[in-house]
Amino acid sequence: MTDFVTRFRARPRADRKVTHLPDGRPPVELTHLRLDRRARAVAAWLTAAGMAGKPVLLLYPAGLDFLVAFLGCLYARAVAVPAPLPLSGSSRVDRVDRLVEDSGARLVLTDEAHVAALGGLSARTFDETAAPGELPEVDADTVAYLQYTSGSTSRPRGVEVTHGSLTHNLELFGKISGDVPVRRIGGWLPHHHDMGLVGLQLQALHAGADLVLLSPEAVIARPIRWLRAISDHRVDWTAAPDFGYAWATRRVGDQELAGLDLSCLTMAVSGAEPVRPATLDAFVHRFAPVGFRRTALNPGYGLAESTLVVTCTSRGLGPTVRSFTPASLAAGEVVATSDADGVPLVGCGEPGGMEVRVADPATGVAVDDGTIGEIRVAGPSLAAGYHGDPAATRATFVTGPDGRWLRTGDLGFVLGGQLYVTGRLKELIIVRGRNLYPHDIEFAALEAHPDAGRGAAFGVRDADSGEHVVLVQEMRRAARGDPGEFAEAVLDALTRQFGVAVSIVVVRSNTIRHTTSGKVRRGHMRDLFLEGGLSALRSVPTPAVAAIVATSKGSHV
Template sequence: MTDFVTGFRARPRPDRTVAYLPDGGPAVVATHLELDRRARAVASWLAGSGMAGEPVLLLYPAGLDFLVAFLGCLYAGAVAVPAPLPLSGSSRVDRVDLLLEDSGARLVLTDEAHVAALADLSARTFDATASPDSWRPPDVDPRAVAYLQYTSGSTSRPRGVEVTHGGLTHNLEVFRRISGDVPVRRIGGWLPHHHDMGLVGLQLQALHAGADLVLLSPESVVARPIRWLRAISDHRVDWTVAPDFGYAWATRRIRDDELAGLDLSCLTMAVSGAEPIRISTLDAFVDRFAPVGFRRTALNPGYGLAESTLVVTCTARGRGPTVRTFTAASLAAGRVVPTPDAAGVPLVGCGEPGDMDVRIADPVTGAALDDGVIGEITVAGPSLAAGYHGDPAATRATFVTGPDGRLLRTGDLGFLLDGQLYVTGRLKELIIVRGRNLYPHDIEFAAREAHPDAGTGAAFGVRDADAGEHVVLVQEVRRASRADPREFADTVLDVVTRQVGVSVSIVVVRPGTVRRTTSGKVRRRHMRDLFLGGGLPALHSVLSPAVAAVVADREGKRV
């Protein structure tokens, strides 16, 4: 295999394994050499079916079959399209329909167990009689599209990011280098394979680094997060990846009696990314699991996105998180001022830019901004994707020509300080109230901390007729809560309003009302549309006069 595919086929090792740990059953294990042979068989069949250069939709449960099919697509020069298995609800079915239409895939692959269930999609398995020895490496251009990584749809309709063979290889090497001079031995985790962090940061990174891989299903870990840490302990995993939610979930849901026999001293890299990283989450994880060997220096906060294949920056192995505290007023004004004051706002550094060129720009003019000034994070480098599949307008708007070449406008806000990248929020989700910059995730975090029965929240801005912006918080109350919705709303509003310093409207809703993407991100714009469209069944609402007027105006227009 040519080096620009994954670096795996050039050196598949018979002494390295991939193990999938199903719930309640024996581990399914294959060596890298066996995976390679199975992938060559898939590639041989795909090439013989005329699928070189064509999209192939991959609908697989967690396990080794997906990895074989994905590698087979790369080996054949076909364009893999990872997608969630559409068996868990209408939202997943709708998403797969969108991906099938957008990608133009005329072949859908799945495992034997799901062929019948996916008959309406004409899904099939590959021909098991195909010979791996008949496969011949295709002449693949590094600029050719390797796979379509569909975005989560947290702010818009999912888009197919065209990740190239060259971009994939470069980003795998960028990620590998955060381990420093000590090669990674074993990578383990549970993130879904259709998520960029689960695909690149977990599965493909293990193959690229020549490391063992230990996989669990996302559903099993969400149900019992101790399975994640038990797998790390039992298999001596030294590298894992998860979003902030994963570390918070493990801290809250793992019981004291489940810690018996757990040893996390083997873990030297715990990468956190894919969503805002909170120092409170990291501190709580360290405090909870330090007694069983977890070290703070093992934490590796990072920043990345599918449009850059995955990683942009990440804290190097062994350094631990860099945390700085800033005045709230300076963050609201867009020019940060560090402070030792405990009342300041702590932010976690996401690592130093290395092989990727990271700059902060004015979102309107594109002009470069000084260190410590909040602006749009822009990225340049070989890991950048080719664009969005079938969407030239979005490609032109996101992948722009900068003074030094091609540049990615990430849509994320942040700043550089002393070499570290700090991320503050999403440009499209920023709420500006009387010249103050408010970040939705800060409001949501304050709400969760305000009441023990507070669940997931979604904060967004609503504009009135005079173009003034007002804060609305859709807040779930936990399922087992016996709190009166009115008293709950008053308590949350009191705390949140004092912390953010502006008037906040609240809509209290049942658990499960706040929509999330497939990777767990809150769909704030979608919640805003539901709120303005009258599609939120509320247990109780407290709306400011301005927001109530906006709602009344919308209702009048609908009538």
């Protein structure tokens, strides 16, 4: 298997291009051939600077300069470190400081527009006037880049993605596409996110496809821009988290559908967070009149420690949705049902080039199909480990008699060949022997009231009474509503659906903390709750939770 870098630089195509669609400005384009030439110049400059094997932090806005710099690092065997561009006064500044310290980067690259703003990091632009020289050979075991995890359950860790694991994962996308080669890939996910980097940008270069890019900020502001780019450029492959599809469904108005044609789209990958049947159904219903087909939806499962994709529904099959009894999901042994009160789950595809095993989290022993356990993964796409953290590497990448397996920390089960993901092991809430998943509670709260926004559900525990459910829930338009009535409506819906007591803290919009990739930081919200760090519009704790909070606050005095 020829590695990605060798393959791309051996035959960059002049008839394929990368296009960035800046908001309100003309498109910016580079052919694959021109992209390769610019990347070679960057590689020559990095090589002359002695950066082979050393980390280079890449801080870029959405656009083509990042891709040039990233390829230049790979060509020069420097270790690329994609990161979000820090904004003054934002949490991104602290995050970048941590990445600089953790990665050991001594060179920071950015575009000309941000050199002055990033002066504190001694950031600089690369020199594209350097004469391209002999490029070093790429070894499969050499680290290509550090993909920092989102840090939703712990501090961000730098996943060491090798050239070999990257190439294998890109080949998996080719298998998912099937016999019909992808022609044009388009999307808006950040280039510092694994799904945006591998699932969009690098996949387009590997497949020899055109690439159309938008900025996340532009699409969040007006999601029609994403769909319009698909329609206008005849994109056949896109990718987004469940949130992206839900956002487009809610925010694209009837008048914006005029002239839209989504019949070109044959691969719409959904991953990076739980895939909800309601989101898929609503997206199909909303955009079927302009040519979108349900068979174009491709739910998948992946994570940075496996470069990106582990499983994904193949092109043309459409999503598999099955319902299970709530009691069986809570007990960990699923039972399918056709009853109206069944819980629908979306299959994330069949394992292809990776091995997937569901195991008992405590023993590591594989469990039967239909039994919920920890998802474990093996195969050539696995990363080398965590940068500078051998203890975490040993704990997560477990080597045994049957090979090297990744403990994903995700819970799920296999049934009928399909992988179903149910939640995070560390975030699972166990109340009197029942398994409750935070995202299910959060989604039920969102559906309970029109003013419900983002929520964060988690468990708090004491030695005597076990674990208790807490929900920190944003209330949109709080100034015009009654937080007490809002809390009662949400609690009533949760009690009916889950049959357990829930403590609720109603807060204003933009209170829930999330990672750079949009995942809820439930552990952080739990800490704020216990430390009294939330400004509540209304708080309704159960007596047990009130006692836990009082004890916790006392321990911080």
